[in-house]
Each structure stands twice: as C-alpha cells, then as structure tokens.
Amino acid sequence: MAIAGGGLLGRLLAWQLLEHGHQVSVYEAGSLVESPSAAKTAAGMISPISEAIDTELLMYDLGMVALQQWPKWLQQLLQAMPDQPVYYSHQGSVIVAHQRDQSLLHQYRQDIQRQLLECAQGHWLDGTTIAEMEPDLEAYFRQGLYFPDEAHIDNRHLLQVLLTRIQQLGGECIEHTPVDTDVFTIRERLSYTDQHFDSVIDCRGVGAKPQWRNIRGVRGEILRVKTDEVMLRRPVRLLHPRYQLYIVPKPNSEFVIGATQIESEDCSPMSVQSALELNSALYAINSAFAEARILEMDVNLRPALNHNRPNIQCQPGLLRINGLYRHGYLVAPVVVQHTLALLLDSITLKHDFSEILFDGGESGQLIEETQSAYAIDER
Ligand SMILES: Cc1cc2nc3c(=O)[nH]c(=O)nc-3n(C[C@H](O)[C@H](O)[C@H](O)COP(=O)(O)OP(=O)(O)OC[C@H]3O[C@@H](n4cnc5c(N)ncnc54)[C@H](O)[C@@H]3O)c2cc1C
Known part of the structure; x- marks a missing residue:
C-alpha cells in the first residue's frame, strides 16, 4: 500500500x-x-x-x-520501544480568567453546558484548589474551571x-x-x-x-518557550475579552502557547501583533515567563472541510x-x-x-x- x-x-x-x-x-x-x-x-x-x-x-x-485509544497505542509503542516512552498526561485542563474577566468564565461554563447537554460540567476552582493543583497560577487567579477528562501528549x-x-x-x-x-x-x-x-x-x-x-487551510500560530521558573502540570486556557490563549506544558521545561486561529491560507511567519499578544498573555499567566527563552515561533495550516x-x-x-x-x-x-x-x-x-x-x-x-x-x- x-x-x-x-x-x-x-x-x-x-x-x-x-x-x-x-x-x-x-x-x-x-x-x-x-x-x-x-x-x-x-x-x-x-x-x-x-x-x-x-x-x-x-x-x-x-x-x-x-x-x-491513545493509552493503548502508546502502550503498544512502549512494548516495542521501551527506551522511548512518549509523554502523555490525562490530568485534565484548567480554564482561568483574571478578576476583571470573571464573567467570561461563567459564560464559558454555560456555553459548554449548553453544547454538551450537561454531560460534562467541569468543577469550579477557588484560590485554594488552584494552589493545590497548579501552584504557579495561585498568585494570579482566584477562580477557575477544571475539566478532568482531558489529556495532552x-x-x-x-x-x-x-x-x-x-x-x-x-x-x-x-x-x-x-x-x-x-x-x-x-x-x-x-x-x-x-x-x-x-x-x-x-x-x-x-x-x-x-x-x-x-479543503481549506486555517492558519495557526504557536510560540515555544523554555523556562525552569514556572511549572504547570496541565494545559491552561486563559479567557480574555479579545483572545483565548492556551499554554501546554511539554517535557524539558518547555511550553507551547497558542491563541490565534485565522481564516487564511497564508503560511508566512508570525505577525508582530500575534507575537505581542501571545507574549503578553503568557506574561499575564505568570510574570516569571518574562525570563523564558523563546525557542520557536511556528505557523502552519490546519486542514479543514x-x-x-x-x-x-x-x-x-x-x-x-x-x-x-x-x-x-x-x-x-x-x-x-x-x-x-x-x-x-x-x-x-x-x-x-x-x-x-x-x-x-x-x-x-x-x-x-x-x-x-x-x-x-x-x-
Ligand atoms: C497551530 C496548531 C495547533 C494545533 N493544536 C492541536 C491540538 O492541540 N490538538 C489537536 O488535536 N490538534 C491540533 N492541531 C491540529 C492537528 O495538527 C491537525 O488536525 C493534524 O495534524 C492533521 O493531520 P493530517 O495528517 O491530516 O495532516 P498533517 O499533520 O498536516 O500531515 C500532512 C502531511 O502531508 C504532507 N504533504 C502535503 N502535501 C504533500 C504531497 N503533495 N505529497 C506528499 N506529502 C505531502 C505534509 O508535508 C505533511 O507532512 C493544531 C494545528 C495547528 C496548526
């Protein structure tokens, strides 16, 4: 074949x-x-x-x-290649918004409930539970949502x-x-x-x-940064009136940050505006990201019908x-x-x-x- x-x-x-x-x-x-x-x-x-x-x-x-299915496939790969375990974590995701944007969190939860017919509600997090789950978010967020049934690879x-x-x-x-x-x-x-x-x-x-x-391409942009100053266990989504940012922890103290989804097939390098938005949102999640090193700015097209x-x-x-x-x-x-x-x-x-x-x-x-x-x- x-x-x-x-x-x-x-x-x-x-x-x-x-x-x-x-x-x-x-x-x-x-x-x-x-x-x-x-x-x-x-x-x-x-x-x-x-x-x-x-x-x-x-x-x-x-x-x-x-x-x-993913854990089964990864187990199959691990049996064949025991020295090459692929990092996979099923510990859920956290959604946060700054104090002034709290209404976005409530709206987000309502939208999810309406869309999923109540089958996945998410749990509210307060300052204490945020501190337990993601200590490096504690100083910045007092309320959030937690969806346990999510993973990252x-x-x-x-x-x-x-x-x-x-x-x-x-x-x-x-x-x-x-x-x-x-x-x-x-x-x-x-x-x-x-x-x-x-x-x-x-x-x-x-x-x-x-x-x-x-088939159409939908442009997406990501930053990849590295820092030992911040530790996250789960993907974090930041709700903001102008954009939604996600930050996904990777092995070796690396993080992937993305936000933009643009209906364009332009695959040219990242714009200054996107870079500014991604960097400032990253800083807003934890100011220690200011010292992170930018490893990569990448752009690609998602294949969509x-x-x-x-x-x-x-x-x-x-x-x-x-x-x-x-x-x-x-x-x-x-x-x-x-x-x-x-x-x-x-x-x-x-x-x-x-x-x-x-x-x-x-x-x-x-x-x-x-x-x-x-x-x-x-x-
Ligand atoms: C910024 C960004 C973030 C994303 N984040 C997520 C995420 O968090 N979770 C998620 O589930 N999905 C995510 N996606 C989507 C995911 O990457 C795509 O849905 C997935 O990669 C599509 O798989 P594919 O094999 O169809 O296409 P691709 O992975 O793009 O593979 C297509 C391959 O075909 C090759 N090719 C093209 N033309 C030819 C040709 N003429 N001859 C031979 N080879 C050719 C290409 O070079 C490429 O290697 C993201 C995408 C982007 C861009």
Whole structure:
C-alpha cells in the first residue's frame, strides 16, 4: 500500500498497517524528521470538553473514544520501544480568567453546558484548589474551571517514535517527494513518474487541496518557550475579552502557547501583533515567563472541510482522508480505527461513527466495494 503524506494520519496508519503485516510505502513532500506537518506544529491537546465550546457534540464523542485509544497505542509503542516512552498526561485542563474577566468564565461554563447537554460540567476552582493543583497560577487567579477528562501528549516525540517504528517494521519512507494520488497510483510530481500499488491512502492534509477542492487551510500560530521558573502540570486556557490563549506544558521545561486561529491560507511567519499578544498573555499567566527563552515561533495550516469535521472518501484503490482541522489528536484515533476496519477484517469497531465519517448517501455500497477491493491476506 502507499500512503501520501507523513503527518499525523499518515504515520499512524502506516504504523498500524505494518503491525498487521502489510507492506507500506510512505511518500512525504518534506523531511520526515523535520516534518512540515501541522501535526508537528500542534500543541497536542486532547480536549473533548474545552474544544466543544465552538464545535459540536460529535467532537466530544470522538474525543472520549480517543481518550481510551491513545493509552493503548502508546502502550503498544512502549512494548516495542521501551527506551522511548512518549509523554502523555490525562490530568485534565484548567480554564482561568483574571478578576476583571470573571464573567467570561461563567459564560464559558454555560456555553459548554449548553453544547454538551450537561454531560460534562467541569468543577469550579477557588484560590485554594488552584494552589493545590497548579501552584504557579495561585498568585494570579482566584477562580477557575477544571475539566478532568482531558489529556495532552508530547506530539513531536510521538511523531519521531512513529517514524522509527515504521522503519523498524520495514516500511519504505520516501521523503522530499511531493506526490499526487489516483486510484492504485502515486504520481511523483518532480519526476513525472507513476508508481502503482494495491491501494493508495491520501493523507496529505492541506497538501491534498489540488485534488479535493473543499479543503481549506486555517492558519495557526504557536510560540515555544523554555523556562525552569514556572511549572504547570496541565494545559491552561486563559479567557480574555479579545483572545483565548492556551499554554501546554511539554517535557524539558518547555511550553507551547497558542491563541490565534485565522481564516487564511497564508503560511508566512508570525505577525508582530500575534507575537505581542501571545507574549503578553503568557506574561499575564505568570510574570516569571518574562525570563523564558523563546525557542520557536511556528505557523502552519490546519486542514479543514466546510463542516469542520473529518471525512473519509473511499473508492476501490484510493482512500482520501482529511479535514481533521484543529482536532487532529482528538479525532485521529477514531478516524484511523475506521480506516483500519475498512481495510482489515480483523478490526471491529466498538463505537461506530461510519455514517458521519464516510461520505453520505451511496457510502454503504462504496464501502462494500472498497472492502472487497482491499481483501488482502492479513498475517
Ligand atoms: C497551530 C496548531 C495547533 C494545533 N493544536 C492541536 C491540538 O492541540 N490538538 C489537536 O488535536 N490538534 C491540533 N492541531 C491540529 C492537528 O495538527 C491537525 O488536525 C493534524 O495534524 C492533521 O493531520 P493530517 O495528517 O491530516 O495532516 P498533517 O499533520 O498536516 O500531515 C500532512 C502531511 O502531508 C504532507 N504533504 C502535503 N502535501 C504533500 C504531497 N503533495 N505529497 C506528499 N506529502 C505531502 C505534509 O508535508 C505533511 O507532512 C493544531 C494545528 C495547528 C496548526
């Protein structure tokens, strides 16, 4: 099989297909180590509840399945590579607002409750509980919200570990090779040559746009800083009248800070305004961040469809998967499991979201045709 795109979806699928005994070739436009993917830029939050504020209940349902699947996958990787544990923490998230913006916290909670039909309420935090949970927020915030059922992952390390495991399992990795996809065919753009496979899976994110015209890129910007002066255990979201900032702790005293989501496909470097907003909001969370070192300012495009949901288009010889938008780590487990269930008889779905993930209407028949075309012996 061939996979076009070595970002989040491409790596997860390649790894799982290799584990099930398939031969897999991964084509990546850039470097697989440096990785130009949105997956590398991402903050790595798995936040089914706090993300629900401006999405739909579906994302909550997909995210709750993801919270079960990630630990299983990470355990599987750890067994194969015991010296490479990927940091993953399921200790929830904290939402805070400064004293003058307290009404935003109440509004946020109401919005979450309305959106999630009371299934995830969150707990109020006061000064004492904030001090117990996140001592470095204590001096700055007297009230907050806590959502226990949220997680975060060291996404960059995950991408590295997946690459190593794919190589260990004999996956062919072809980098610096931008491709187009067609049924049973990978078309190398630079050499104008066609390679033929039993099947092709298109996971190119925004790079698939020339062949999937509804794909749009949504610009996102992050800062990565390092300091030993501040310690956070959980992702923290700061509510502010003009922006919402998130700060996600990473191993080695690093933090990823993001806020902006801009409806633009401009992938040029970060603007001065965004840099000022991110830096000043960071300082407002704890003034000790003033001495943090800025390691990186990164910009990337989230691959989105009109409805901002993931979508799998299938036909014999070609699967196209896209639209993970700003929820890649939140929804990838469900998207990958549904793709594997389509390809492998041995995978059965505990939670079936096929009607939503696959194209509507004729999907039932197409899925059956696709399944019989993919009827390949498993190990
Ligand atoms: C700033 C930011 C913060 C984010 N934070 C989070 C978060 O906290 N939690 C969360 O769940 N999600 C987050 N996301 C979203 C997440 O990163 C994406 O949803 C996810 O990476 C999409 O996965 P993908 O595999 O479809 O695309 P990508 O990860 O972008 O991978 C696509 C790959 O295809 C390659 N490619 C493109 N064109 C071609 C071609 N022609 N030939 C070969 N290869 C090609 C690209 O180089 C890339 O490596 C964030 C995204 C951004 C930008």
